[in-house]
Amino acid sequence: MSKRLARQKRKGSIKTTVHRKPPFDDSEFRLWALRLLVPFGLYKEFVQDKQVLDDDVARFVGLGDDVDAKDPPPTFDRLAVINRLQESWEHAERIAEVPPPLTEEIETLRRLAKMLGLTHTDIEIIRFRMATDRCKELRNLLFLLARKTNRSTTEILAVCLNRPESNIEAALAFNGTLLTTGVIEVDPGRSWFNDRITLLGCLVDELHFKHDDPITYFRDRVLKAPAPRLTVEHFPHMSRDHEILRQYLTESMGKRQIGVNVLVHGQPGTGKTEFIRLLATDLGAKLYEVAATRSNGSELGSWERFRAYRLSQALLKNSSGTLILFDEVEDVFQESEKGKRAEANKSGRKAWVNKILESNPVPAFWVSNNIHVIDRAYQRRFDYILEMKIPPRSIRSRILDEYLGDLPVSEEWKQHMAEHEDLMPAVVERAAKVVRSAIAPLREEAERSLAKVIGNTLEVMGLSREPRSATSLKGYRLDAINADCDMVDLQTNLKTQRRGRICLYGPPGTGKTAYGKHVAAKLDLPLLLRRASDIISPWLGMTEQNLARMFRQAQEEEAVLLLDEADSFLQDRQGAQRSWEVTEVNEMLTQMESFEGIFIASTNLMTSLDAAALRRFDLKIRFDYLKPEQAWALFIDTRHRLGINDEYTDVQPSLARLNSLTPGDFANIVRQARLVPVLSSVALLGRLRAECEMKPEGKRQSIGFT
Numbered sequence: 052m053s054k055r056l057a058r059q060k061r062k063g064s065i066k067t068t069v070h071r072k073p074p075f076d077d078s079e080f081r082l083w084a085l086r087l088l089v090p091f092g093l094y095k096e097f098v099q100d101k102q103v104l105d106d107d108v109a110r111f112v113g114l115g116d117d118v119d120a121k122d123p124p125p126t127f128d129r130l131a132v133i134n135r136l137q138e139s140w141e142h143a144e145r146i147a148e149v150p151p152p153l154t155e156e157i158e159t160l161r162r163l164a165k166m167l168g169l170t171h172t173d174i175e176i177i178r179f180r181m182a183t184d185r186c187k188e189l190r191n192l193l194f195l196l197a198r199k200t201n202r203s204t205t206e207i208l209a210v211c212l213n214r215p216e217s218n219i220e221a222a223l224a225f226n227g228t229l230l231t232t233g234v235i236e237v238d239p240g241r242s243w244f245n246d247r248i249t250l251l252g253c254l255v256d257e258l259h260f261k262h263d264d265p266i267t268y269f270r271d272r273v274l275k276a277p278a279p280r281l282t283v284e285h286f287p288h289m290s291r292d293h294e295i296l297r298q299y300l301t302e303s304m305g306k307r308q309i310g311v312n313v314l315v316h317g318q319p320g321t322g323k324t325e326f327i328r329l330l331a332t333d334l335g336a337k338l339y340e341v342a343a344t345r346s347n348g349s350e351l352g353s354w355e356r357f358r359a360y361r362l363s364q365a366l367l368k369n370s371s372g373t374l375i376l377f378d379e380v381e382d383v384f385q386e387s388e389k390g391k392r393a394e395a396n397k398s399g400r401k402a403w404v405n406k407i408l409e410s411n412p413v414p415a416f417w418v419s420n421n422i423h424v425i426d427r428a429y430q431r432r433f434d435y436i437l438e439m440k441i442p443p444r445s446i447r448s449r450i451l452d453e454y455l456g457d458l459p460v461s462e463e464w465k466q467h468m469a470e471h472e473d474l475m476p477a478v479v480e481r482a483a484k485v486v487r488s489a490i491a492p493l494r495e496e497a498e499r500s501l502a503k504v505i506g507n508t509l510e511v512m513g514l515s516r517e518p519r520s521a522t523s524l525k526g527y528r529l530d531a532i533n534a535d536c537d538m539v540d541l542q543t544n545l546k547t548q549r550r551g552r553i554c555l556y557g558p559p560g561t562g563k564t565a566y567g568k569h570v571a572a573k574l575d576l577p578l579l580l581r582r583a584s585d586i587i588s589p590w591l592g593m594t595e596q597n598l599a600r601m602f603r604q605a606q607e608e609e610a611v612l613l614l615d616e617a618d619s620f621l622q623d624r625q626g627a628q629r630s631w632e633v634t635e636v637n638e639m640l641t642q643m644e645s646f647e648g649i650f651i652a653s654t655n656l657m658t659s660l661d662a663a664a665l666r667r668f669d670l671k672i673r674f675d676y677l678k679p680e681q682a683w684a685l686f687i688d689t690r691h692r693l694g695i696n697d698e699y700t701d702v703q704p705s706l707a708r709l710n711s712l713t714p715g716d717f718a719n720i721v722r723q724a725r726l727v728p729v730l731s732s733v734a735l736l737g738r739l740r741a742e743c744e745m746k747p748e749g750k751r752q753s754i755g756f757t
Contacts, residue, residue: 077182077186078143078146078147079147079182080182080185080186080188080189081111081112081113081143082143082144082146082147083179083182083189083211083212084108084111084112084186084188084189084192085112085136085139085140085143086140086210086211086213087189087192087193087196087207087210087211088112088136088140088192089136089137089140090140090210091202091206091207091210091211093192093195093196094133094136096195097192097195098129098132098133098136099129100127100129101127102127103117103118103132104195105188105191105192105195106118107187107188107191108188108191108192111188112136112139112188113135113136113138113139113142114132114135114136114139117132117135157178159268160174160177160178161174163254163268166365166366166369167228167232167234167365167366168228168365169228169229169234170222170228172212172214172218172219172221172222173222173227173228173229173234175212175214176208176212176219176222176223176229176235176248177229177234177235177250177254179208179211179212180235180245180248180250181250183244183245184245184250190245193207193243193244193245194243196244197242197243197244201242203239204219204223204237204239204244204247204248205219205220205223207244208223223237225403226403228365231361231365231407232361232362232364232365233251233357233358233359233360233361233362234250234251234254234362235248235249235250235251236248236249236358251269251272251358251362252271252345253268253269253270253271253272253345254268254269266339266366266367269359269362269363269366270342270346271342271345271346272341272342272351272358272359272362272363273339273340273341273342273359273362273363273366273367274339274340274341274342275337275338275339275340276328276331276338276339276340276376277328278328278332279325279328279329279332280325281322281325281329281476282329283329283333284449285322285442285446285449285450285476286322286326286329286442286446287443287445287446288440288442288443288446288607288608289326289437289439289440292437293326293330293333295435296313296330296435296437297330297333297334299434299435300330300334300336300374300414301334303414304334304336304371304372304373304374304414307371307412308414309409309410309411309412310408310409310410310411310432310434311411311414311415311434312408312411312414312415312416312417312432312433312434313414313415313416313417313433313434313435313436313437314417314419314422314425314430314433314435314436314437315327315416315417315418315419315437315439316418316419316420316421316422316436316437316438316439317420317438317439317440318420318439318441318473318475318512319420319475319477319512320475320476320477320478321439321440321441321442321475321476321477322439322442322475322476322477323378323418323439324376324378324418325476326439327374327376327416327418328376331374334372334374335372336372336373336374337370337372337373337374338373338374338375338376339363339367339373339374339375339376340375340376340377340378341356341359341360341363341375341376341377341378342356342359343356343378343379353382353383354383356377356379356382356383357383360375360377360415361407363375363413364407364411364412364413364415367412367413368412368413370413373413374413374414374415374416375413375414375415375416376415376416376418377415377416377417377418378418379418379419379420380417380418380419380425381419381420381421381424381425384424384425384426384429401426401428404429405428405429405432408429408432408433409432417433422436422438440604440607441472441473441474441475442476443577443608443609443610444469444470444472444577444578444608444610445577447468447469447471447474448465448466448469450476450479451465451468451469451479452465454476454479454480454483455479455483455501457487458483458486458487458497458501459497460497460498460501461498464498467518468501468502468505468518470518470578471509471515471517471518472518472579472580473509473514473515474505474509474518478505478508478509479505481504481508482501482504482505482508483501485500485504486500486501486504502516527565527569528684528685528688528714529542529569530681530684531562531677531681531684531685531714532561532562532566532674532714533561533674533675533676533677533678533681534672534673534674534675535672535673535675536670536672538566538672541553541670541672542569542570542573542574545570545574545649546573546574549574549648549649550647550648550649551649551650551669551670552643552646552650552652552667552668552669552670553649553650553651553652553668553669553670553671553672554617554652554653554654554657554660554665554668554670554671554672555567555651555652555653555654555672555674556653556654556655556656556657556671556672556673556674557655557657557673557674557675558655558674558675558676558711558713558746559655559713559715560713560714560715560716560718560719561674561675561676561713561714561715562674562713562714562715563615563653563674564580564613564615564653565714566651566674567580567611567613567651567653568580568613570611570649570651571610571611571613574611574649576609576610576611576649577608577609577610577611578610578611578613579601579604579605579608579610579611579612579613580613580615581601581612581613581614581615582614582615582616583615583616583619583620585597586598586601586619586620587619592634594635594638595634595635595638598620598635598638598639598642599638599642601614601642602642602643602645602646602650605646605648605650606646606647606648609648610648611648611649611651612646612648612649612650612651613651613653614650614651614652614653615653616653616654617652617653617654618654618655618656618657618659618660620635620636620639621636621639621652621654621660621661621664622636622659622660622661636661636664639664640661640663640664640667643664643667644667652668657671657673676710676711676712676713677712677713677714679706679707682706682707682709682712683703683706683707685714685717686699686702686703686706686717686735686736686739688717689717689720689721689735690732690735692721693720693721693724693728693729693735695729695730695731695732695735697731697732698732699732702732702733702736705736705740706736706739709739709740709743711743711746712739712742712743716739716742716743717739719742720735720738720739720742723738
């Protein structure tokens, strides 16, 4: 207040008007508005020479007579209006000396303050920020302030809340409770107060309700996890990880250790979330999950979810036997195109995130579909990193039984799909849900629809629609293999020993890959089939990692490992021209040496293999072209499969002269017959002769003959 105004007030030249009750019945809001106008000095911009800037604000702070008078004075007395503002402010301060009534909202905030560790100043800041959303007059003043001046957030709050600036600075500090819990976020670069300070939305929405459990006020951000639907029997491939984590978390929760974090990663749909829920149930712990969406269905942004995680840590820090699950965390850690963490850099720095990882009071599970986007500086701060793998064949079979139990699906179809090593529980569950409500109860329709839904999902994920080992072994004959080893005895010994490194070599189509599948089926073991294209990567060092992963997966699943085109990784190192060619062979040899299961490698190029690789195979078995009697037996089988019923004995001598026939040739003819039928034994012989003539051996034999 200027000296001139003070003199006029003493002389009585400025009249004091009776305050009218403002439309908004909240004296505290009015007090904050008056503090902005008078002590803060905003009256200089608000009260102009001929008018006030906002009539609604004027009425709210007690200047209604000046803006609503039926007979306004001929001239606007600016000094008189400012003096009446002074009077209104002093009156409001006297009223404020009487404690306001204890409302439900204030009582709730006090309960939350105790739970989160908030100070009285923290609560006042929250209440003021809520008031700026509720009270349009206060909001209008702050908007005017942003347009006319450049005052700091600390100054505004210090005046409005009548507290020292040092208290406000401490409350809004980077490591203060308000920011670390995520209740508020501060962006000092914005001009308008409501943009500078953002309040956790769910808190505003829920405060006017009465909840017995304080956590319910944050149900848009933190949820109680549902009970698991699966049991430990569904995760035998994770049994060792399950036991280690169970023991570790039991001890860490008992001792209330800080900074306990577990990173769980793997392909979508492998059961990461379900595994954590199951582990929490086994521990007898209460599991809470960071929400991904609001109650109205709208999606939470990555930084909003990180705020929710920080909030959950503050809410649950005093609750014993509690765990937190934070899913899809790659959105939080992933770098933007410019190499910066997009939203995370607004309020958090790398060191701050590291500190959060090192000091969280509640053990947390961080779940990601892509671990590669998480910086190594973060990765090394996790106590345990668990890769969630796709279940082995036996478990895939059980999952198919459970999810498809009420659908008319044959056992043969389910066993066929169980061979798909990329088949995830979530994919089966969703496909069953779609088909269950979309088809008539016919077996053929159910199987066709399930294959369509599952295939579409896998394909969009970059995976094969059909099992890699989907080639049917129906009618497979061990006696049709022309090998330099007794394959029946070998199969018996493999069943007993359950280990061996075998190299199958010979011309294409002689049954090398089919034999590996046959062994897996007869030994009732999962089959892990890999081809060179599955492993070779253009990225330096990735091929070696894929080789190591292949052997590790086979070891863990106790699967028969069948590597087709193995010569791609076993080339003679003497002829290598690039360093990575040598390292790939070295990695392959190292993995072969330490592998304890059944490894079958097939190749068409035996002469180019590295000598050290050959020494590491227990057996090197040649698969050759069919003997005449073997070719004749397959010829008879193929006639039956094609429905040929004519006389055929006269073709046997001609068949015997085809000395480059393989079981694969007969399989090719059966596939051809789907498009161009084979109607006679002579036609079948002609097709086989054509197959032979396409081979290098057949071309050499046919020179000079008609």
